[in-house]
Amino acid sequence: MDAPELRTFVFALFFVFGGITSLNDVVIPKLKDLFTLSYGQAMLVQSAFFGAYLICSIPAAAIVARAGYMRAASIGLLIMTVGCLLFIPAAASSQYAYFLAAMFVLGAGITTVQVVSNPLISLLGPSRTASSRLTFAQAFNSLGTTIFPIIGSIIILGSLSKVDPASLTGAALDAFRAAEARVVTHTYIGLAIALTLLAGVVWTQRNRLKAAPAEESILQAFTLLKLPRFSFGTLCIFLYVGAEVSIGSLIVNYLMQADTLALPQASAGKHVALYWGGAMVGRFIGSYILRVISPGKVLAGVASAAIALILISMGGHGFISGYALLAIGLVNSIMFPTIFTLGCEGLGKRAAEGSGIICMAIVGGAIIPPLTGEFADHIGLRLALFVPALCYLIIAAFGLYAANRPARDVPNA
Numbered sequence: 001m002d003a004p005e006l007r008t009f010v011f012a013l014f015f016v017f018g019g020i021t022s023l024n025d026v027v028i029p030k031l032k033d034l035f036t037l038s039y040g041q042a043m044l045v046q047s048a049f050f051g052a053y054l055i056c057s058i059p060a061a062a063i064v065a066r067a068g069y070m071r072a073a074s075i076g077l078l079i080m081t082v083g084c085l086l087f088i089p090a091a092a093s094s095q096y097a098y099f100l101a102a103m104f105v106l107g108a109g110i111t112t113v114q115v116v117s118n119p120l121i122s123l124l125g126p127s128r129t130a131s132s133r134l135t136f137a138q139a140f141n142s143l144g145t146t147i148f149p150i151i152g153s154i155i156i157l158g159s160l161s162k163v164d165p166a167s168l169t170g171a172a173l174d175a176f177r178a179a180e181a182r183v184v185t186h187t188y189i190g191l192a193i194a195l196t197l198l199a200g201v202v203w204t205q206r207n208r209l210k211a212a213p214a215e216e217s218i219l220q221a222f223t224l225l226k227l228p229r230f231s232f233g234t235l236c237i238f239l240y241v242g243a244e245v246s247i248g249s250l251i252v253n254y255l256m257q258a259d260t261l262a263l264p265q266a267s268a269g270k271h272v273a274l275y276w277g278g279a280m281v282g283r284f285i286g287s288y289i290l291r292v293i294s295p296g297k298v299l300a301g302v303a304s305a306a307i308a309l310i311l312i313s314m315g316g317h318g319f320i321s322g323y324a325l326l327a328i329g330l331v332n333s334i335m336f337p338t339i340f341t342l343g344c345e346g347l348g349k350r351a352a353e354g355s356g357i358i359c360m361a362i363v364g365g366a367i368i369p370p371l372t373g374e375f376a377d378h379i380g381l382r383l384a385l386f387v388p389a390l391c392y393l394i395i396a397a398f399g400l401y402a403a404n405r406p407a408r409d410v411p412n413a
Helices: 002-024 024-034 043-068 069-083 086-094 096-123 129-159 172-201 218-226 228-255 267-292 294-313 320-330 335-344 348-361 362-380 387-404
Strands: none
Touching: 002 024, 002 069, 002 096, 002 129, 002 218, 024 043, 024 096, 024 129, 024 172, 024 228, 024 267, 024 348, 043 069, 043 096, 043 228, 043 348, 043 362, 069 086, 069 172, 086 096, 086 172, 086 335, 096 129, 096 172, 096 294, 096 348, 096 387, 129 172, 129 267, 129 335, 228 267, 228 294, 228 320, 228 362, 228 387, 267 320, 267 335, 267 362, 294 320, 294 335, 320 335, 320 362, 335 348, 335 387, 362 387
């Protein structure tokens, strides 16, 4: 498999795991209504999903080192398939905990695929343009996150019964939950079929690309955290994913409020595509900008813009408040790939180890959203946005740090 074909393969993986991840933003309001949950409880969907990054990233990096990139990608896709199929017993049980378990397994598969994808695209060219290449690949991730919520809103939220679950008890409530849960299940069964086919295609290429064998124990990867630049970058991945997921998870309920856009649930769900669509557009544009402007300076600029948009949304009403929040997707666009490449710059042969550690930091999506949800329960959705604003403030500081301190190659990397 030559470089152009390999890039196409990686772009396809970014599209798939991005799209499935964004479906959480549609599933959360569905389950919130179905099980009459608080915001904090509903955000446990993200905790289960992104918690897999903490637990599975290092094992995934070990799989890549032993089995190679293509075999590891096939394994990850099959784990994702299992996670999708677990929605069947979850729906049959009508228990929220079973949905959380299915989300964790799905997240474990996506973790494996992402550990494969990030270092692979970074290595397919010179290091000076790594931020640009990864940003371009992330644009395909955003293409998935734009398309999937639209389809998911039509299928999952559009079918939501007019019955208020809070008015039901006993057998009637169980029957209602089972019927509505089946709608979610059918969506994920379709995804399972598609993932199985993709895993088969990737498996046919399993011997085409090998990963460098690990010379040290995979636990040696944690020694990279002694490097100030890498550890700062890892922290910022934690904060960025937490901020991005927090906002995405609250968009539907935020836009339904009378003082924003007062949209019905299904229509608000479709607007999630604008948030992720902005990220897609920004990544295509950013892949060029990052070739001509210092990535650190660009990162500091867009993080500052995110803070400004949050303040506008918190202080505004109606159209301004709603669309200021959605516009954060545009400035989010280059953050993940730029933080990733700035943090891993100079790691050389230890790039796969660095990817494993950084993917663990994606667990920020499991911790910060429930925290934001708890604040939303106590002080309201608007004021709770101060949590992601603080995250962006630290990311801006990392951008300035990276812009003013050139990376040094890691010895023996």
